[in-house]
Amino acid sequence: MSETITTGIMLERLGECWDSTEKGFWDSTFSESDRTKIFRNREALAAIGARLEMADRMEARIKKLETALRILSNRPHVENDEDSFYSCPKSKSGCLDKTQGNKCNCGADEQNEIIRAALEEKEG
Ligand SMILES: [Zn+2]
Secondary structure (H helix, E strand, O other): OOOOOOHHHHHHHHHHHHHOOOHHHHHHHOOHHHHHHHHHOHHHHHHHHHHHHHHHHHHHHHHHHHHHHHHHOOOOOOOOOOOHHHOOOOOOOOOOOHHHOOOOOOOHHHHHHHHHHHHHHHHO
16 A cells, blocks of 8 residues: 655655654765755744645545534424424425414524535635
8 A cells, every 4th residue: 555645744854854864865865055045944844734634634634524513403393203392384285383484493404504604604
């Protein structure tokens, strides 16, 4: 299985492997001026790499959570199959209790709206 090399991993390794024995690689890849800059900044590069790695992990986690939230944002209205007197007025079969009016009384509209607003806020 091949590893995905992100910018974070690359920078972290760049910072860490300066002291390794791969001097030929460094000499043939970077000019002396660049090698000096990299050497001076190797700890900063490793730290930046670690931060970028953390950001990549958080981004992946946020994507999973967004997928879960999109599913949860489609919560259906409560439908009581045995007695539609107790169904939400906005359910497919409606509610026999006309005193309930036409508005959702099961909480689905409220929950779905909260989740949709949170997803739009993030995406916008
Ligand atoms: Zn409802």
